[in-house]
Amino acid sequence: MSAAVGKTAVDTVVWDFGAVLFRWRPRVLLAASLPSRVKDDISAAHWHEQFFQSFGGDWAEFDRGTVEVDDLAGRIARRTGLTEAEALAVIEAVPHELQPLVDTVGLVHALHERGVRQFYLSNMPAPYADHLEREYAFVRDFEDGLFSGRVQLIKPDAAIFALAEQRFGLVPERTVFIDDHPKNVEAARARGWQAVLATQHAAIHQGLDELGLLG
Template sequence: MNVVFDFGAVLFEWQPAELLRTHFSHLTPTAEAAQKLAVDMFHHEDWVAFDRGTRELPDVVAAMARRLALPADMLHGFLAPIGERLLPIASTVALLEQLQHRRANRGDVHLYYLSNMPSPFARVLENRHDFLRHFEGGIFSGDVKLAKPDPAIFELLAGRYGLLPADTLFIDDSAANVAAARRLGWQAIHCTSPAALPAQVAALLPA
């Protein structure tokens, strides 16, 4: 069984509204205001293009500053170090290590990742977190100019590593990404609670 992990909100904490409340407190007096700013910032084509690797951060910052009427230097100071602010989710790291142990002893599990992640942030994570070495391979969107839920990025991962759909389990916090994987014949878990993942994954692995 191939187990494919997303990163944000699955393997690493990703709570953009909380980050914004910390760094833009004057603009986010309420949780609702923080959530609206998070949507305006991270669910717009400006950011999606950065995720996909088709725009560089300085261009994104300039466009976002104009669109949201925010100082460009403040935006850059917030966005540039996001890679360093992504903290591992302990329960998912423990699951990854358990699966790596099973792979070493039984050889019936293989570990990969498929993450929408800008290339600069991906390099930071690779350099900071030794547990990523448990993965046999994977794809960051920013490196291939494709992003989930585009089926092409799923097919690229499958082709690169010889993954058969029926033998592949995909874990993601996005319902749209999970639906895209299922349309390709992959098994999938919609991760809404990382603490629940060990039991969910165990139920789908070979006995």
């Protein structure tokens, strides 16, 4: 499908990683890491909120790169009543949960073959970023990228989008951002980017197709 008449042509895609290009199932992760505490949907929901704090609080500081792993484990233990060993078990299990999502990674390859500029903008602590770069060759299909833990900025703060614009040489109206969190999508749109809310692979494919990037 070609881009709609009268719209600025999009030639750049900026990807989020977790739950977009990599599997992210925090409740499954918690159940596997804390089997004595997570026994059903109710306890899974409880520990999801307690541990990750809606990806705010301690975890946001980990994402931002201002808290190290051992300190994070201690903070979570003191705040939740988990032992430090239990908190550390969850933290250390995250890289194994972050497995590539084959369908959306296929879109990265397809866009790469078409010569579309591609970047990533991910809330990702530095230890996990190191793991993903080391383990998955497709990351090299991106022209460049920003991990929050390396620049000490996180989405949806406007500052990390401004840094991406400067570092990647983005033209906002020619850029589409793909992310699974509505607040991050809203933040991108507030800067004049186009954006796709990644609720599932079909939504990503449809959004890219409607912008004329796949056909």
